[in-house]
Amino acid sequence: MTTPDQEELLPATRRALLHRVAVAQTEGRAPSLVAAVVRGGGTVWTGARSAVAGHEPDEDVQYRIGSITKTFTAVLVLRLRDEGLLDLGDPLEKHLPGTGAGEATIAELLAHTGGLAAESPAPWWERTPGSLRPELADVLGERPFRHPVGRRHHYSNPGYTLLGALVEKLRGAPWEEVLRAEVLEPLGLGRTSAQPRAPHAGGWAVHPWADVLLPEPVEDLGRMAPAGQLWSTARDLARFAVFLAGGDERVLSAESVREMRTPAAPGEAADVAAGSAYGLGMQIQSRDGRLLVGHSGSLPGFLANLSISVEDDVAAVVLANCTSGPLTSAVAADLVRIVAEAEPRIPEPWRPLPEVDAEVLALAGPWYWGTHPFALRLTDGGGVALEPLSGNGRRSRFRANGDGTWTGLEGYYAGEPLRPVRRPDGSVSHLDLGSFVFTREPYEEGASVPGGVDPEGWRGLPG
CATH class of the missing domain: 3.40.710.10 (DD-peptidase/beta-lactamase superfamily)
Incomplete structure:
Protein backbone atom coordinates (compact mmCIF):
# COMPACT_ATOMS: atom_id res chain seq x y z
CA MET A 1 0.00 0.00 0.00
CA GLU A 343 4.45 18.92 2.73
CA PRO A 344 5.35 18.01 6.33
CA ARG A 345 5.89 14.38 7.19
CA ILE A 346 2.70 12.55 8.11
CA PRO A 347 3.34 10.90 11.49
CA GLU A 348 2.67 7.23 12.00
CA PRO A 349 -0.67 6.52 13.70
CA TRP A 350 -0.44 6.17 17.46
CA ARG A 351 -0.78 2.56 18.50
CA PRO A 352 -0.65 1.02 21.97
CA LEU A 353 2.29 -1.20 22.84
CA PRO A 354 1.70 -4.83 21.87
CA GLU A 355 2.70 -5.99 25.34
CA VAL A 356 4.04 -4.56 28.56
CA ASP A 357 5.95 -5.83 31.56
CA ALA A 358 4.03 -4.96 34.72
CA GLU A 359 7.25 -4.29 36.65
CA VAL A 360 8.45 -1.87 34.00
CA LEU A 361 5.04 -0.19 33.83
CA ALA A 362 5.29 0.42 37.58
CA LEU A 363 8.41 2.52 36.93
CA ALA A 364 6.64 4.89 34.52
CA GLY A 365 5.86 8.41 35.61
CA PRO A 366 7.65 11.21 37.46
CA TRP A 367 11.10 10.87 39.01
CA TYR A 368 13.36 13.50 40.53
CA TRP A 369 17.07 14.02 40.18
CA GLY A 370 17.53 16.17 43.25
CA THR A 371 14.85 18.81 42.67
CA HIS A 372 14.68 18.41 38.87
CA PRO A 373 11.49 16.65 37.71
CA PHE A 374 11.80 13.99 34.98
CA ALA A 375 9.35 11.57 33.38
CA LEU A 376 10.08 7.95 32.56
CA ARG A 377 8.05 6.67 29.62
CA LEU A 378 7.84 3.19 28.11
CA THR A 379 8.82 2.71 24.47
CA ASP A 380 8.47 -0.15 22.02
CA GLY A 381 10.63 -3.23 22.40
CA GLY A 382 10.88 -2.97 26.18
CA GLY A 383 12.82 0.28 26.08
CA VAL A 384 12.26 3.43 28.10
CA ALA A 385 12.84 7.16 27.66
CA LEU A 386 13.80 9.66 30.35
CA GLU A 387 13.24 13.35 29.75
CA PRO A 388 12.85 16.54 31.79
CA LEU A 389 9.27 17.61 32.44
CA SER A 390 10.01 21.23 31.62
CA GLY A 391 12.80 23.31 30.14
CA ASN A 392 16.08 22.04 28.83
CA GLY A 393 17.81 19.09 30.37
CA ARG A 394 19.47 15.79 29.69
CA ARG A 395 17.24 13.30 27.95
CA SER A 396 17.77 9.94 26.35
CA ARG A 397 16.14 6.80 25.06
CA PHE A 398 17.32 3.55 26.61
CA ARG A 399 17.62 0.08 25.10
CA ALA A 400 16.46 -2.88 27.20
CA ASN A 401 19.27 -5.28 28.09
CA GLY A 402 16.94 -8.19 28.86
CA ASP A 403 17.88 -8.37 32.54
CA GLY A 404 15.76 -5.55 33.95
CA THR A 405 18.33 -2.87 33.12
CA TRP A 406 18.73 -0.48 30.20
CA THR A 407 21.55 1.25 28.30
CA GLY A 408 21.41 4.87 27.12
CA LEU A 409 21.29 5.47 23.37
CA GLU A 410 21.97 9.19 22.99
CA GLY A 411 23.21 12.40 24.49
CA TYR A 412 24.88 12.59 27.88
CA TYR A 413 23.55 9.17 28.85
CA ALA A 414 24.69 7.31 25.73
CA GLY A 415 26.18 4.00 26.87
CA GLU A 416 25.34 4.67 30.52
CA PRO A 417 23.52 2.00 32.57
CA LEU A 418 20.05 2.60 34.02
CA ARG A 419 18.82 0.20 36.71
CA PRO A 420 16.12 0.17 39.38
CA VAL A 421 17.51 -0.37 42.88
CA ARG A 422 15.17 -2.40 45.08
CA ARG A 423 14.69 -2.64 48.82
CA PRO A 424 14.77 -6.02 50.59
CA ASP A 425 10.98 -6.29 50.21
CA GLY A 426 11.27 -5.89 46.41
CA SER A 427 9.90 -2.35 46.19
CA VAL A 428 11.90 0.17 44.18
CA SER A 429 13.98 2.56 46.25
CA HIS A 430 15.34 4.65 43.36
CA LEU A 431 16.74 4.56 39.84
CA ASP A 432 20.50 4.56 39.41
CA LEU A 433 21.65 6.15 36.14
CA GLY A 434 25.43 5.98 35.95
CA SER A 435 25.54 6.88 39.71
CA PHE A 436 22.87 9.59 39.41
CA VAL A 437 20.00 8.83 41.80
CA PHE A 438 16.40 9.45 40.71
CA THR A 439 13.76 9.27 43.46
CA ARG A 440 9.95 9.43 43.45
CA GLU A 441 9.98 12.60 45.53
CA PRO A 442 12.52 15.44 45.58
CA TYR A 443 15.33 14.27 47.87
CA GLU A 444 13.07 11.52 49.14
CA GLU A 445 13.52 10.67 52.79
CA GLY A 446 14.76 7.11 53.23
CA ALA A 447 16.08 6.80 49.69
CA SER A 448 19.77 6.30 49.02
CA VAL A 449 20.54 9.91 48.17
CA PRO A 450 24.26 10.75 47.91
CA GLY A 451 25.11 13.06 50.76
CA GLY A 452 21.96 12.07 52.62
CA VAL A 453 18.80 14.04 53.41
CA ASP A 454 18.71 16.55 56.26
CA PRO A 455 16.62 14.93 59.03
CA GLU A 456 14.68 18.17 59.67
CA GLY A 457 13.32 18.04 56.14
CA TRP A 458 12.06 20.90 53.99
CA ARG A 459 11.63 24.30 55.66
CA GLY A 460 11.14 27.96 55.00
CA LEU A 461 13.94 30.50 55.00
CA PRO A 462 14.35 32.13 58.42
CA GLY A 463 13.57 35.84 58.45
Whole structure:
Protein backbone atom coordinates (compact mmCIF):
# COMPACT_ATOMS: atom_id res chain seq x y z
CA MET A 1 0.00 0.00 0.00
CA THR A 2 1.29 3.47 -0.86
CA THR A 3 1.81 5.63 2.21
CA PRO A 4 1.11 9.38 2.18
CA ASP A 5 4.86 10.09 2.17
CA GLN A 6 5.29 8.08 -1.05
CA GLU A 7 2.55 9.89 -2.95
CA GLU A 8 3.39 12.30 -5.76
CA LEU A 9 4.33 15.77 -4.59
CA LEU A 10 1.86 18.58 -4.99
CA PRO A 11 2.19 20.68 -8.18
CA ALA A 12 3.24 23.78 -6.21
CA THR A 13 5.99 21.81 -4.48
CA ARG A 14 7.23 20.37 -7.75
CA ARG A 15 7.36 23.81 -9.31
CA ALA A 16 9.29 25.20 -6.34
CA LEU A 17 11.82 22.35 -6.66
CA LEU A 18 12.21 22.90 -10.40
CA HIS A 19 12.61 26.64 -9.84
CA ARG A 20 15.42 26.05 -7.34
CA VAL A 21 17.23 23.70 -9.71
CA ALA A 22 16.78 26.08 -12.64
CA VAL A 23 18.17 29.02 -10.66
CA ALA A 24 21.14 26.92 -9.53
CA GLN A 25 21.99 25.85 -13.08
CA THR A 26 21.58 29.35 -14.51
CA GLU A 27 23.33 31.34 -11.80
CA GLY A 28 25.97 28.66 -11.28
CA ARG A 29 26.57 28.41 -15.04
CA ALA A 30 26.60 24.63 -14.93
CA PRO A 31 26.63 22.79 -18.28
CA SER A 32 24.07 20.47 -16.70
CA LEU A 33 22.54 19.80 -13.30
CA VAL A 34 20.34 16.93 -12.17
CA ALA A 35 18.60 16.51 -8.82
CA ALA A 36 16.39 14.03 -7.02
CA VAL A 37 14.27 14.15 -3.88
CA VAL A 38 13.61 11.09 -1.71
CA ARG A 39 10.74 10.59 0.72
CA GLY A 40 9.02 7.56 2.16
CA GLY A 41 11.74 5.19 1.01
CA GLY A 42 11.73 6.14 -2.66
CA THR A 43 12.35 8.90 -5.20
CA VAL A 44 9.38 11.26 -5.42
CA TRP A 45 10.83 13.92 -7.74
CA THR A 46 13.63 14.38 -10.25
CA GLY A 47 14.54 17.47 -12.18
CA ALA A 48 17.29 18.57 -14.51
CA ARG A 49 18.52 21.55 -16.49
CA SER A 50 21.07 21.63 -19.28
CA ALA A 51 22.90 24.18 -21.41
CA VAL A 52 21.71 22.19 -24.41
CA ALA A 53 17.96 22.62 -24.80
CA GLY A 54 16.10 19.33 -25.02
CA HIS A 55 19.05 17.32 -23.74
CA GLU A 56 18.54 17.47 -19.99
CA PRO A 57 20.16 14.52 -18.19
CA ASP A 58 17.91 12.03 -16.47
CA GLU A 59 18.33 10.20 -13.17
CA ASP A 60 20.38 7.42 -14.81
CA VAL A 61 23.15 9.59 -16.28
CA GLN A 62 26.42 9.13 -14.41
CA TYR A 63 28.34 11.99 -12.82
CA ARG A 64 31.51 11.79 -10.81
CA ILE A 65 30.67 12.09 -7.10
CA GLY A 66 34.10 12.80 -5.59
CA SER A 67 34.23 12.55 -1.82
CA ILE A 68 30.80 10.98 -1.47
CA THR A 69 32.99 7.94 -2.23
CA LYS A 70 34.29 8.26 1.33
CA THR A 71 30.88 7.37 2.74
CA PHE A 72 30.91 4.15 0.71
CA THR A 73 34.39 3.34 2.02
CA ALA A 74 33.25 4.02 5.57
CA VAL A 75 30.39 1.54 5.12
CA LEU A 76 32.93 -1.15 4.20
CA VAL A 77 34.98 -0.41 7.32
CA LEU A 78 31.89 -0.53 9.58
CA ARG A 79 31.03 -3.92 8.05
CA LEU A 80 34.47 -5.21 9.11
CA ARG A 81 33.83 -3.90 12.61
CA ASP A 82 30.38 -5.49 12.81
CA GLU A 83 31.87 -8.83 11.74
CA GLY A 84 34.41 -8.63 14.57
CA LEU A 85 37.42 -8.35 12.28
CA LEU A 86 38.50 -5.08 13.85
CA ASP A 87 37.62 -2.56 16.54
CA LEU A 88 37.29 1.11 15.71
CA GLY A 89 39.68 1.84 18.58
CA ASP A 90 42.40 -0.31 17.05
CA PRO A 91 45.47 1.53 15.79
CA LEU A 92 45.88 1.10 12.05
CA GLU A 93 49.25 -0.57 12.67
CA LYS A 94 47.49 -3.59 14.20
CA HIS A 95 45.92 -4.52 10.87
CA LEU A 96 47.99 -2.66 8.28
CA PRO A 97 51.57 -2.43 9.54
CA GLY A 98 54.39 -0.41 8.11
CA THR A 99 52.52 2.58 6.71
CA GLY A 100 54.25 5.17 8.87
CA ALA A 101 50.84 6.43 9.99
CA GLY A 102 49.85 3.43 12.07
CA GLU A 103 49.39 5.20 15.41
CA ALA A 104 46.10 6.71 14.22
CA THR A 105 43.09 4.60 15.13
CA ILE A 106 40.55 3.41 12.59
CA ALA A 107 37.89 5.64 14.15
CA GLU A 108 40.22 8.64 13.90
CA LEU A 109 40.82 7.97 10.21
CA LEU A 110 37.07 7.68 9.61
CA ALA A 111 36.41 10.97 11.42
CA HIS A 112 39.43 12.84 10.01
CA THR A 113 41.02 13.24 13.43
CA GLY A 114 44.09 11.12 12.68
CA GLY A 115 46.32 14.17 12.27
CA LEU A 116 47.22 13.30 8.67
CA ALA A 117 47.84 15.81 5.90
CA ALA A 118 44.84 16.97 3.90
CA GLU A 119 46.42 15.99 0.58
CA SER A 120 49.08 13.69 -0.84
CA PRO A 121 52.40 15.22 -1.95
CA ALA A 122 52.52 17.13 -5.25
CA PRO A 123 51.51 16.91 -8.01
CA TRP A 124 47.83 17.41 -7.22
CA TRP A 125 46.29 13.95 -7.12
CA GLU A 126 42.86 14.93 -8.46
CA ARG A 127 44.22 16.04 -11.84
CA THR A 128 47.07 13.60 -12.39
CA PRO A 129 47.18 9.84 -13.05
CA GLY A 130 47.08 7.50 -10.09
CA SER A 131 50.06 5.69 -11.60
CA LEU A 132 52.19 8.51 -10.16
CA ARG A 133 51.32 7.20 -6.67
CA PRO A 134 51.54 3.39 -6.91
CA GLU A 135 52.39 2.79 -3.24
CA LEU A 136 50.96 4.01 0.06
CA ALA A 137 54.28 5.73 0.72
CA ASP A 138 53.69 7.84 -2.40
CA VAL A 139 50.29 8.89 -1.04
CA LEU A 140 51.52 9.72 2.46
CA GLY A 141 54.90 11.23 1.64
CA GLU A 142 57.81 11.63 4.03
CA ARG A 143 55.80 13.70 6.52
CA PRO A 144 52.29 12.19 6.76
CA PHE A 145 51.23 13.97 9.97
CA ARG A 146 50.29 17.63 10.29
CA HIS A 147 48.75 17.53 13.78
CA PRO A 148 48.88 15.38 16.93
CA VAL A 149 46.79 12.26 16.51
CA GLY A 150 43.25 12.62 17.82
CA ARG A 151 43.48 16.29 18.75
CA ARG A 152 41.59 18.05 15.98
CA HIS A 153 39.42 17.52 12.92
CA HIS A 154 41.59 17.93 9.83
CA TYR A 155 40.04 16.58 6.64
CA SER A 156 42.39 14.04 5.08
CA ASN A 157 42.12 12.39 1.69
CA PRO A 158 45.17 10.16 2.35
CA GLY A 159 43.38 8.91 5.49
CA TYR A 160 40.70 7.32 3.33
CA THR A 161 43.35 5.83 1.05
CA LEU A 162 44.61 4.03 4.17
CA LEU A 163 41.08 2.85 4.98
CA GLY A 164 40.70 1.50 1.46
CA ALA A 165 44.00 -0.35 1.84
CA LEU A 166 42.75 -1.72 5.17
CA VAL A 167 39.64 -3.11 3.45
CA GLU A 168 41.80 -4.74 0.78
CA LYS A 169 44.11 -6.28 3.39
CA LEU A 170 41.32 -7.81 5.49
CA ARG A 171 39.17 -8.91 2.54
CA GLY A 172 42.00 -10.09 0.33
CA ALA A 173 40.50 -8.40 -2.72
CA PRO A 174 40.67 -4.97 -4.44
CA TRP A 175 38.61 -2.16 -2.88
CA GLU A 176 36.43 -1.83 -5.97
CA GLU A 177 35.56 -5.55 -6.01
CA VAL A 178 34.71 -5.56 -2.30
CA LEU A 179 32.54 -2.46 -2.70
CA ARG A 180 30.62 -3.94 -5.59
CA ALA A 181 30.00 -7.28 -3.88
CA GLU A 182 29.19 -6.00 -0.39
CA VAL A 183 27.41 -2.68 -1.01
CA LEU A 184 26.56 -1.85 -4.63
CA GLU A 185 24.97 -5.15 -5.61
CA PRO A 186 22.98 -5.74 -2.39
CA LEU A 187 21.55 -2.20 -2.53
CA GLY A 188 20.81 -2.37 -6.25
CA LEU A 189 23.24 0.43 -7.17
CA GLY A 190 23.91 -0.90 -10.65
CA ARG A 191 24.89 2.48 -12.10
CA THR A 192 27.56 3.24 -9.50
CA SER A 193 31.07 2.30 -10.60
CA ALA A 194 34.75 3.18 -10.36
CA GLN A 195 34.97 3.88 -14.09
CA PRO A 196 32.43 5.87 -16.15
CA ARG A 197 29.76 3.94 -18.02
CA ALA A 198 27.61 5.45 -20.75
CA PRO A 199 25.54 7.46 -20.53
CA HIS A 200 27.72 9.75 -18.44
CA ALA A 201 28.31 13.47 -18.29
CA GLY A 202 31.56 15.04 -19.39
CA GLY A 203 33.42 17.20 -16.90
CA TRP A 204 33.91 20.87 -17.73
CA ALA A 205 35.65 23.95 -16.38
CA VAL A 206 33.71 27.16 -16.95
CA HIS A 207 35.77 30.30 -17.52
CA PRO A 208 35.27 32.70 -14.59
CA TRP A 209 34.87 35.79 -16.80
CA ALA A 210 33.41 34.40 -20.01
CA ASP A 211 30.73 31.88 -20.91
CA VAL A 212 33.14 29.40 -22.48
CA LEU A 213 34.17 25.87 -21.51
CA LEU A 214 37.31 23.79 -21.15
CA PRO A 215 37.10 19.98 -20.88
CA GLU A 216 38.61 18.53 -17.71
CA PRO A 217 40.74 15.37 -17.85
CA VAL A 218 39.28 12.16 -16.42
CA GLU A 219 41.92 10.47 -14.29
CA ASP A 220 41.98 7.08 -12.62
CA LEU A 221 42.96 7.97 -9.07
CA GLY A 222 44.68 4.66 -8.36
CA ARG A 223 45.52 4.34 -4.67
CA MET A 224 43.41 7.44 -3.93
CA ALA A 225 40.26 5.77 -5.30
CA PRO A 226 38.66 5.10 -1.87
CA ALA A 227 38.74 8.86 -1.26
CA GLY A 228 36.99 10.01 -4.43
CA GLN A 229 36.91 7.71 -7.46
CA LEU A 230 33.23 6.79 -7.87
CA TRP A 231 30.74 7.69 -10.57
CA SER A 232 27.03 7.46 -9.80
CA THR A 233 23.58 8.67 -10.74
CA ALA A 234 20.76 10.56 -9.07
CA ARG A 235 18.74 7.33 -8.94
CA ASP A 236 21.50 5.30 -7.29
CA LEU A 237 22.35 8.00 -4.76
CA ALA A 238 18.67 8.31 -3.89
CA ARG A 239 18.69 4.60 -3.03
CA PHE A 240 21.90 5.08 -1.07
CA ALA A 241 20.21 7.88 0.90
CA VAL A 242 17.40 5.52 1.90
CA PHE A 243 20.03 3.09 3.18
CA LEU A 244 21.94 5.76 5.11
CA ALA A 245 18.72 6.84 6.83
CA GLY A 246 17.43 3.43 7.84
CA GLY A 247 20.07 0.77 7.28
CA ASP A 248 19.72 -2.54 5.48
CA GLU A 249 20.58 -5.79 7.25
CA ARG A 250 22.25 -7.09 4.06
CA VAL A 251 24.84 -4.31 4.37
CA LEU A 252 24.70 -2.46 7.71
CA SER A 253 22.15 -2.37 10.51
CA ALA A 254 20.13 0.71 11.35
CA GLU A 255 22.20 1.03 14.53
CA SER A 256 25.48 1.07 12.61
CA VAL A 257 24.36 3.69 10.08
CA ARG A 258 23.06 5.76 13.01
CA GLU A 259 26.59 5.54 14.43
CA MET A 260 27.96 6.85 11.14
CA ARG A 261 25.59 9.83 11.38
CA THR A 262 26.66 10.68 14.96
CA PRO A 263 29.30 13.42 15.46
CA ALA A 264 32.67 11.79 16.07
CA ALA A 265 35.00 14.72 15.50
CA PRO A 266 35.20 18.21 16.98
CA GLY A 267 35.06 20.89 14.33
CA GLU A 268 37.08 24.08 14.06
CA ALA A 269 35.59 27.00 15.98
CA ALA A 270 34.10 28.41 12.78
CA ASP A 271 32.59 25.03 11.90
CA VAL A 272 31.04 24.67 15.34
CA ALA A 273 29.59 28.17 15.07
CA ALA A 274 28.16 27.26 11.67
CA GLY A 275 26.67 24.04 13.02
CA SER A 276 29.00 21.65 11.18
CA ALA A 277 30.51 18.41 12.43
CA TYR A 278 31.73 15.05 11.07
CA GLY A 279 30.69 11.52 11.91
CA LEU A 280 32.19 8.27 10.59
CA GLY A 281 32.38 9.00 6.89
CA MET A 282 29.46 11.45 6.97
CA GLN A 283 29.21 15.22 7.20
CA ILE A 284 26.72 16.71 9.66
CA GLN A 285 25.37 20.23 9.46
CA SER A 286 22.56 22.38 10.76
CA ARG A 287 20.71 24.48 8.19
CA ASP A 288 17.61 26.53 8.88
CA GLY A 289 17.20 24.71 12.18
CA ARG A 290 17.24 21.35 10.38
CA LEU A 291 19.88 18.65 10.95
CA LEU A 292 21.28 17.32 7.66
CA VAL A 293 23.64 14.38 7.24
CA GLY A 294 25.35 13.13 4.11
CA HIS A 295 28.41 14.20 2.13
CA SER A 296 29.54 16.60 -0.55
CA GLY A 297 31.92 15.76 -3.35
CA SER A 298 34.01 17.44 -6.01
CA LEU A 299 36.61 16.52 -8.58
CA PRO A 300 37.76 18.61 -11.55
CA GLY A 301 34.70 18.86 -13.78
CA PHE A 302 32.13 17.71 -11.22
CA LEU A 303 30.23 18.79 -8.09
CA ALA A 304 27.93 16.59 -6.00
CA ASN A 305 25.97 16.57 -2.78
CA LEU A 306 23.80 14.13 -0.85
CA SER A 307 21.83 15.58 2.08
CA ILE A 308 19.39 13.75 4.36
CA SER A 309 17.01 15.01 7.01
CA VAL A 310 16.22 11.84 8.92
CA GLU A 311 13.65 13.59 11.11
CA ASP A 312 11.74 14.91 8.09
CA ASP A 313 12.21 11.69 6.07
CA VAL A 314 13.45 13.79 3.13
CA ALA A 315 16.73 13.54 1.22
CA ALA A 316 18.11 15.34 -1.83
CA VAL A 317 20.78 14.56 -4.41
CA VAL A 318 22.34 17.25 -6.61
CA LEU A 319 24.89 16.52 -9.36
CA ALA A 320 26.55 19.00 -11.74
CA ASN A 321 29.33 18.70 -14.33
CA CYS A 322 31.48 21.74 -13.64
CA THR A 323 34.63 22.36 -11.62
CA SER A 324 33.07 25.31 -9.82
CA GLY A 325 29.67 26.94 -9.96
CA PRO A 326 26.48 26.02 -8.12
CA LEU A 327 26.79 25.39 -4.40
CA THR A 328 25.37 21.89 -4.49
CA SER A 329 25.20 21.61 -0.69
CA ALA A 330 23.04 24.74 -0.51
CA VAL A 331 20.84 23.53 -3.36
CA ALA A 332 20.34 20.11 -1.74
CA ALA A 333 19.52 21.73 1.62
CA ASP A 334 16.96 23.96 -0.10
CA LEU A 335 15.33 21.00 -1.85
CA VAL A 336 14.97 19.23 1.50
CA ARG A 337 13.56 22.38 3.10
CA ILE A 338 11.04 22.99 0.31
CA VAL A 339 9.51 19.54 0.68
CA ALA A 340 9.74 19.39 4.47
CA GLU A 341 7.98 22.74 4.88
CA ALA A 342 5.46 22.51 2.04
CA GLU A 343 4.45 18.92 2.73
CA PRO A 344 5.35 18.01 6.33
CA ARG A 345 5.89 14.38 7.19
CA ILE A 346 2.70 12.55 8.11
CA PRO A 347 3.34 10.90 11.49
CA GLU A 348 2.67 7.23 12.00
CA PRO A 349 -0.67 6.52 13.70
CA TRP A 350 -0.44 6.17 17.46
CA ARG A 351 -0.78 2.56 18.50
CA PRO A 352 -0.65 1.02 21.97
CA LEU A 353 2.29 -1.20 22.84
CA PRO A 354 1.70 -4.83 21.87
CA GLU A 355 2.70 -5.99 25.34
CA VAL A 356 4.04 -4.56 28.56
CA ASP A 357 5.95 -5.83 31.56
CA ALA A 358 4.03 -4.96 34.72
CA GLU A 359 7.25 -4.29 36.65
CA VAL A 360 8.45 -1.87 34.00
CA LEU A 361 5.04 -0.19 33.83
CA ALA A 362 5.29 0.42 37.58
CA LEU A 363 8.41 2.52 36.93
CA ALA A 364 6.64 4.89 34.52
CA GLY A 365 5.86 8.41 35.61
CA PRO A 366 7.65 11.21 37.46
CA TRP A 367 11.10 10.87 39.01
CA TYR A 368 13.36 13.50 40.53
CA TRP A 369 17.07 14.02 40.18
CA GLY A 370 17.53 16.17 43.25
CA THR A 371 14.85 18.81 42.67
CA HIS A 372 14.68 18.41 38.87
CA PRO A 373 11.49 16.65 37.71
CA PHE A 374 11.80 13.99 34.98
CA ALA A 375 9.35 11.57 33.38
CA LEU A 376 10.08 7.95 32.56
CA ARG A 377 8.05 6.67 29.62
CA LEU A 378 7.84 3.19 28.11
CA THR A 379 8.82 2.71 24.47
CA ASP A 380 8.47 -0.15 22.02
CA GLY A 381 10.63 -3.23 22.40
CA GLY A 382 10.88 -2.97 26.18
CA GLY A 383 12.82 0.28 26.08
CA VAL A 384 12.26 3.43 28.10
CA ALA A 385 12.84 7.16 27.66
CA LEU A 386 13.80 9.66 30.35
CA GLU A 387 13.24 13.35 29.75
CA PRO A 388 12.85 16.54 31.79
CA LEU A 389 9.27 17.61 32.44
CA SER A 390 10.01 21.23 31.62
CA GLY A 391 12.80 23.31 30.14
CA ASN A 392 16.08 22.04 28.83
CA GLY A 393 17.81 19.09 30.37
CA ARG A 394 19.47 15.79 29.69
CA ARG A 395 17.24 13.30 27.95
CA SER A 396 17.77 9.94 26.35
CA ARG A 397 16.14 6.80 25.06
CA PHE A 398 17.32 3.55 26.61
CA ARG A 399 17.62 0.08 25.10
CA ALA A 400 16.46 -2.88 27.20
CA ASN A 401 19.27 -5.28 28.09
CA GLY A 402 16.94 -8.19 28.86
CA ASP A 403 17.88 -8.37 32.54
CA GLY A 404 15.76 -5.55 33.95
CA THR A 405 18.33 -2.87 33.12
CA TRP A 406 18.73 -0.48 30.20
CA THR A 407 21.55 1.25 28.30
CA GLY A 408 21.41 4.87 27.12
CA LEU A 409 21.29 5.47 23.37
CA GLU A 410 21.97 9.19 22.99
CA GLY A 411 23.21 12.40 24.49
CA TYR A 412 24.88 12.59 27.88
CA TYR A 413 23.55 9.17 28.85
CA ALA A 414 24.69 7.31 25.73
CA GLY A 415 26.18 4.00 26.87
CA GLU A 416 25.34 4.67 30.52
CA PRO A 417 23.52 2.00 32.57
CA LEU A 418 20.05 2.60 34.02
CA ARG A 419 18.82 0.20 36.71
CA PRO A 420 16.12 0.17 39.38
CA VAL A 421 17.51 -0.37 42.88
CA ARG A 422 15.17 -2.40 45.08
CA ARG A 423 14.69 -2.64 48.82
CA PRO A 424 14.77 -6.02 50.59
CA ASP A 425 10.98 -6.29 50.21
CA GLY A 426 11.27 -5.89 46.41
CA SER A 427 9.90 -2.35 46.19
CA VAL A 428 11.90 0.17 44.18
CA SER A 429 13.98 2.56 46.25
CA HIS A 430 15.34 4.65 43.36
CA LEU A 431 16.74 4.56 39.84
CA ASP A 432 20.50 4.56 39.41
CA LEU A 433 21.65 6.15 36.14
CA GLY A 434 25.43 5.98 35.95
CA SER A 435 25.54 6.88 39.71
CA PHE A 436 22.87 9.59 39.41
CA VAL A 437 20.00 8.83 41.80
CA PHE A 438 16.40 9.45 40.71
CA THR A 439 13.76 9.27 43.46
CA ARG A 440 9.95 9.43 43.45
CA GLU A 441 9.98 12.60 45.53
CA PRO A 442 12.52 15.44 45.58
CA TYR A 443 15.33 14.27 47.87
CA GLU A 444 13.07 11.52 49.14
CA GLU A 445 13.52 10.67 52.79
CA GLY A 446 14.76 7.11 53.23
CA ALA A 447 16.08 6.80 49.69
CA SER A 448 19.77 6.30 49.02
CA VAL A 449 20.54 9.91 48.17
CA PRO A 450 24.26 10.75 47.91
CA GLY A 451 25.11 13.06 50.76
CA GLY A 452 21.96 12.07 52.62
CA VAL A 453 18.80 14.04 53.41
CA ASP A 454 18.71 16.55 56.26
CA PRO A 455 16.62 14.93 59.03
CA GLU A 456 14.68 18.17 59.67
CA GLY A 457 13.32 18.04 56.14
CA TRP A 458 12.06 20.90 53.99
CA ARG A 459 11.63 24.30 55.66
CA GLY A 460 11.14 27.96 55.00
CA LEU A 461 13.94 30.50 55.00
CA PRO A 462 14.35 32.13 58.42
CA GLY A 463 13.57 35.84 58.45
